[in-house]
Amino acid sequence: MQPQELATLLKSSKAPKPLVFYVGPEIFYRQAHIPGAEFLGPDARPEGVEKLHNRAATLPRSSFIVIYCGCCPWSHCPNIHPAYDELKKMGFSKVRVLFLETSFGTNWADKGFPVQKGS
Amino acid sequence: MRKAVLFVLVVLAALVTYRVANRRFNLPIQPAQPSAPDLSLTDLNGDPIHTSSYRGKILLVNFWAAWCVPCRQEIPEFISLQEKYPGKVQIIGISLDDNESELRKFYKTQRINYPIVQGNLKIADAYGGILGLPTTYIIDAQGRIRGHQVGSTNFSKLDQQIKGLLP
Numbered sequence: 001m002q003p004q005e006l007a008t009l010l011k012s013s014k015a016p017k018p019l020v021f022y023v024g025p026e027i028f029y030r031q032a033h034i035p036g037a038e039f040l041g042p043d044a045r046p047e048g049v050e051k052l053h054n055r056a057a058t059l060p061r062s063s064f065i066v067i068y069c070g071c072c073p074w075s076h077c078p079n080i081h082p083a084y085d086e087l088k089k090m091g092f093s094k095v096r097v098l099f100l101e102t103s104f105g106t107n108w109a110d111k112g113f114p115v116q117k118g119s
Numbered sequence: 120m121r122k123a124v125l126f127v128l129v130v131l132a133a134l135v136t137y138r139v140a141n142r143r144f145n146l147p148i149q150p151a152q153p154s155a156p157d158l159s160l161t162d163l164n165g166d167p168i169h170t171s172s173y174r175g176k177i178l179l180v181n182f183w184a185a186w187c188v189p190c191r192q193e194i195p196e197f198i199s200l201q202e203k204y205p206g207k208v209q210i211i212g213i214s215l216d217d218n219e220s221e222l223r224k225f226y227k228t229q230r231i232n233y234p235i236v237q238g239n240l241k242i243a244d245a246y247g248g249i250l251g252l253p254t255t256y257i258i259d260a261q262g263r264i265r266g267h268q269v270g271s272t273n274f275s276k277l278d279q280q281i282k283g284l285l286p
Contacts, residue, residue: 025184025215026217027217027239028215028249031240031243032250042186042217044186070250070251071187071252072187072188072189072270073189073251073270076187102251102269103251103252103254103269104251105249105250105251105254105269106250109248109250
């Protein structure tokens with residue numbers, strides 16, 4: 001999913017809002033994150049995957065979920081694949097991944113899309 | 120009086136916009152840039168570092184993490200740069216690892232010839248926010264930020280920038 005598409009969805013009063021899960025390191029989340037995004041920790045670690053699993057376990061499998069990280073260039077992100085695989089393994093059918101080619105800063109914050117600071 | 124206040128507000132707004140724009144975007148070397156923050160840090164060997172003491176040298180501040188593959192791939196390039204410009208360029212690596220023991224474990228396997236510091240939110244904020252790795256700032260001998268790169272560093276471009284800033 002491209003940043004513009006998610007930003008439009010979040011801004012729209014008519015479109016169904018996805019649950020947005022952040023699956024990267026905390027230090028980036030605390031500096032800036034997508035408003036309303038839930039911090040679930042880096043999924044490169046088993047404890048991150050466990051936290052995501054526990055959070056998702058309470059949700060209907062038809063939930064619209066967007067996951068994102070943006071800690072480093074997309075091609076090397078250690079967190080996105082484990083998070084996506086876990087949600088698909090759990091049976092979620094509407095999982096989208098936010099495409100942040102370089103970083104959250106470059107491809108989201110610097111584009112002027114909304115951000116929220118703090119934990 | 121109102122005009123004077125308005126004038127001051129407009130100037131302040133312009134300064135803030137300029138400062139933020141220069142920090143957040145990859146810009147080429149420009150004649151005037153904001154000052155780099157003066158930070159007092161301690162490296163992984165326990166040695167104190169005062170960034171202001173590097174005035175007179177070109178300072179490269181590389182934000183990285185041991186879990187970040189492109190950051191790790193860049194380390195030999197930074198080691199080479201440090202060797203290439205002895206006394207003229209100083210590199211500092213600021214790790215944003217959230218697990219210091221993993222950082223130290225990785226650090227022990229490398230022969231890094233420049234100081235490595237465990238970073239934190241305060242340091243990231245001092246640079247206007249670090250929202251992705253690797254991120255490298257280039258600071259001139261007068262302590263002014265002259266540009267930065269986010270994502271995998273273009274070392275050819277960085278070397279050109281260094282050459283352009285050497286006295």
